Amino acid sequence: MKIKGFYNVLSVLVLAAVVLSCKANKAAKPKITNPNIIIIMADDMGYGDLSCYGSTLINTPNLDKMAAEGIRFTDFHANGSVCSPTRAALLTGKYQQRVGIDGVVTAKKHRDKGLATAEKTFAEAIKESGYVTGMFGKWHVGYKTEFNPINQGFDEYIGYVSGNVDYHSHIDQEGYEDWWVDDKIQNEKGYSTDLITKHSVDFIKRHKDEPFLLYIPHEAPHGPFQGRKSAAERYVGWKSGSAPKNKMSEEELNAIYKEMVEVMDEGVGKVMATLKELKIDKNTIVFFCSDNGASRKVGSNGGLRGYKSTLWEGGHRVSAMAWYPGTIEPNQVNNETILTIDLFPTIMSFAGSETPENLDGINLRNNLVKGETLPNRNVFWGYAGRKAIRHDDWKLILRNKNAEPQLYNLKQDISETTNVASEHPELVKTLLQKLEAWSKDVYTDSNK
Incomplete structure (x- = not known):
């Protein structure tokens, strides 16, 4: 009876080991959740x-x-x-x-x-x-x-x-x-x-x-x-x-x-x-x-x-x-x-x-x-000597370093038809300073 009991216990242990092994294998291959x-x-x-x-x-x-x-x-x-x-x-x-x-x-x-x-x-x-x-x-x-x-x-x-x-x-x-x-x-x-x-x-x-x-x-x-x-x-x-074959x-x-x-x-x-x-x-x-x-x-x-x-x-x-x-x-x-x-x-x-x-x-x-609101930030663009900054609804464009700045209120003028820089001199000054600081920060030597 002792021998029989020993084999019964051994069978239970083997079965338990198999079950645990299966669970381990499943755990090693989790279902994809990352999108x-x-x-x-x-x-x-x-x-x-x-x-x-x-x-x-x-x-x-x-x-x-x-x-x-x-x-x-x-x-x-x-x-x-x-x-x-x-x-x-x-x-x-x-x-x-x-x-x-x-x-x-x-x-x-x-x-x-x-x-x-x-x-x-x-x-x-x-x-x-x-x-x-x-x-x-x-x-x-x-x-x-x-x-x-x-x-x-x-x-x-x-x-x-x-x-x-x-x-x-x-x-x-x-x-x-x-x-x-x-x-x-x-x-x-x-x-x-x-x-x-x-x-x-x-x-x-x-x-x-x-x-x-x-x-x-x-x-x-x-x-x-x-x-x-x-x-x-x-x-x-x-x-x-080269000219295309058929214009x-x-x-x-x-x-x-x-x-x-x-x-x-x-x-x-x-x-x-x-x-x-x-x-x-x-x-x-x-x-x-x-x-x-x-x-x-x-x-x-x-x-x-x-x-x-x-x-x-x-x-x-x-x-x-x-x-x-x-x-x-x-x-x-x-x-x-x-x-x-x-x-x-x-x-x-x-x-x-x-x-x-x-x-x-x-x-x-x-x-x-x-639907959380994004944090307020300034965003910038730069290409071929031209630069621009967006601040809330305001956008300032500098076409070159010697050009007069252009300022537009995109909420009122999405088509950028009316330059209002002369009406907001302090805002223009502030935005130019921010644009200059951004330029110094991001432009590499090869792009300056």
Whole structure:
């Protein structure tokens, strides 16, 4: 009986060990709770180019739906009024002047310039919390391999590193092949907008069971202005300034631009549909914005003054939205003043990750989820010797160091038609002092 009893006790102990082992294994693979993060960026798209922002010419049902199911921002600003600066600010959470990317990194003159690998990108930061990271589309903060997204925190990358490529041949402005798979040139047949969407959807499907960050910087609707059926215009050895094969009329240009925005919107719809099909939509937060306003040539800035490269509102106030079903309430219109740099600390907060020190952006999470008012702050812009500061409803622009300052009350004059600087000399003096202090703080030697 003693032997039998011994075996009974032994059986109980073995069973208990098995149960504990199973629990330990389950504990080692916790259910995903950290939300997936997707950031989608349009290129050179104006404040008035989406139907949810008033366009009657361009149909964007998928972005309209995102806005209706989440938050549509009315006072969201790109950090730069041109491409590279805004992207550098987004990636680092810092004013672009602080990281040495104050202007466009061009294929012709700046092939050795890029975002320093010593700067910590949001991709590098979020990987420390176990996220897998992917990027598909436009980089534009460094041509050399050392600056490639693969060396800046992204596990996967397919796209182009220049300012724009032919949508079909994928040749850049200086006639170089510019379609990369990770850090190797590897051209691919297809319309760039569709390829960016295809690879983004594939990434989501492959990583649906782990927390991921996906950055989708589209080429559309930046030039060259080409639709799905347009002929390729560039070839190896092509040089910028070469005349296109067929010069478009204004009507034809507007029609192509409309198609380019609508194809991008179609791609956004495919990304959103994939999230819902995989039942991970309620665990995914999506941000959408443009990198600057529409160009002077085509597009609509919705009645705002200026266009790409200027520091009037049309240069940097952009359409933007946030979507997180079940967490962000639908049908919201947000009038807070927000910058691209704010996305870095915000996604880190949503991911439960440690936010790097010394960021210039602020965490928007409680504003987006709880409606809390953001802290009062001054925000700044600088490009090509021009500088601007926003203080509450006031905006001061200094077009060069010798120019007379321009002051606008955006609450009363959103189109910046009336310079009221002469009526508020003390305010102008104060804002100029703040602008000068900011400049001394953020501008690197190479940008002064």
